[in-house]
Amino acid sequence: DGGITQSPKYLFRKEGQNVTLSCEQNLNHDAMYWYRQDPGQGLRLIYYSQIVNDFQKGDIAEGYSVSREKKESFPLTVTSAQKNPTAFYLCASRSGARDTQYFGPGTRLTVL
């Protein structure tokens, strides 16, 4: 069954701790994306990657880091430098020249 998986669904973190959110896709898509969603706002782009071992900052990259060691995986680390990390995080992927992005189910991160 093809798709995008994100884990965990809910995540709690203490202030000052780094935490890593998982995103895996078996769609054979080249490009992958991380977005942040806050109440009453649209999605904002954190990082994206067009190919393995390459990634670019989006609009709100400060306090976040990513890696793209495998085509299927694009983990996001929320560092202690992110001042307001509580949000809903969505991963997406896109195939080649097409511009349609497909989304995972999301991870809700809460900082205690």
Place this chain on the structure above:
Amino acid sequence: AQSVTQLDSHVSVSEGTPVLLRCNYSSSYSPSLFWYVQHPNKGLQLLLKYTSAATLVKGINGFEAEFKKSETSFHLTKPSAHMSDAAEYFCVVSEKNTGTASKLTFGTGTRLQVTL
């Protein structure tokens, strides 16, 4: 630069009545336009997409949208609302000529409420 404005943050309709969710966009190039739906605590699901073919685009679950270049609009409609349509809807624009990996710009969303 591209931008999207969803004209209503909240829309309430009765079950069985028509749905209209309004979206205006701004784009320097020939845009692709999308509507996505999000149910609570879920990811986004693609409803439909416009890519410069037919201006009236049919999507899933009976939704459709009409691209009007002169009005820079891409409103989403459905003839008859169902309770299961209650969700958040996002209008999205993608510029084809940005040189980047298909960067999307999202509207702030319209919450659709469906009442009995």
